[in-house]
Amino acid sequence: DARVTQTPRHKVTEMGQEVTMRCQPILGHNTVFWYRQTMMQGLELLAYFRNRAPLDDSGMPKDRFSAEMPDATLATLKIQPSEPRDSAVYFCASGLVPEVRASNEQFFGPGTRLTVL
């Protein structure tokens, strides 16, 4: 049963601390997305990669956020230093582009619920 996995599922940290979230995309998928979901803003795209290369990170606060794909099986999202306004659920999603349906379907992981105190 292929699925996107994310760790940790929950993270509580104090303001100023570094937070690293990890994602394992579905094997064979060539595109990885990082989203942030809050009640106020909904689902926002932070960054995405294709074939491990960053294609767009315009949605990410560059001064504190960074996203990488050290290899095809691991994507990371790092926040340093974290702030209370970063509290949200962070989702990773993967997909295969191009693909027959061309809908760019994305398969979402279960999310990391981050609370910054």
Next chain:
Amino acid sequence: QKEVEQDPGPLSVPEGAIVSLNCTYSNSAFQYFMWYRQYSRKGPELLMYTYSSGNKEDGRFTAQVDKSSKYISLFIRDSQPSDSATYLCAMKGYSSASKIIFGSGTRLSIRP
């Protein structure tokens, strides 16, 4: 103004009712229109997608796209308590490089 607008709800209807969920958008370049369902504390999952205008039916679900009005709808017939979730509309342009833009989601509750 957001590119995609969606009423957040919550929407509560009795079991068996027909549910209508809607989104409006401003970008005429959008060609693919999708509906994702998100259960509490889970990631969104793709429910249906359509290309350009028209209707698409899948079991109890029907997706409609009216590009002239920049308006999309999802209808759920014979709604079930298991349909209780947040429904997010999403859309993108034709290019594979085009990003998917999500609506903020409508929270739906089906009362037994």
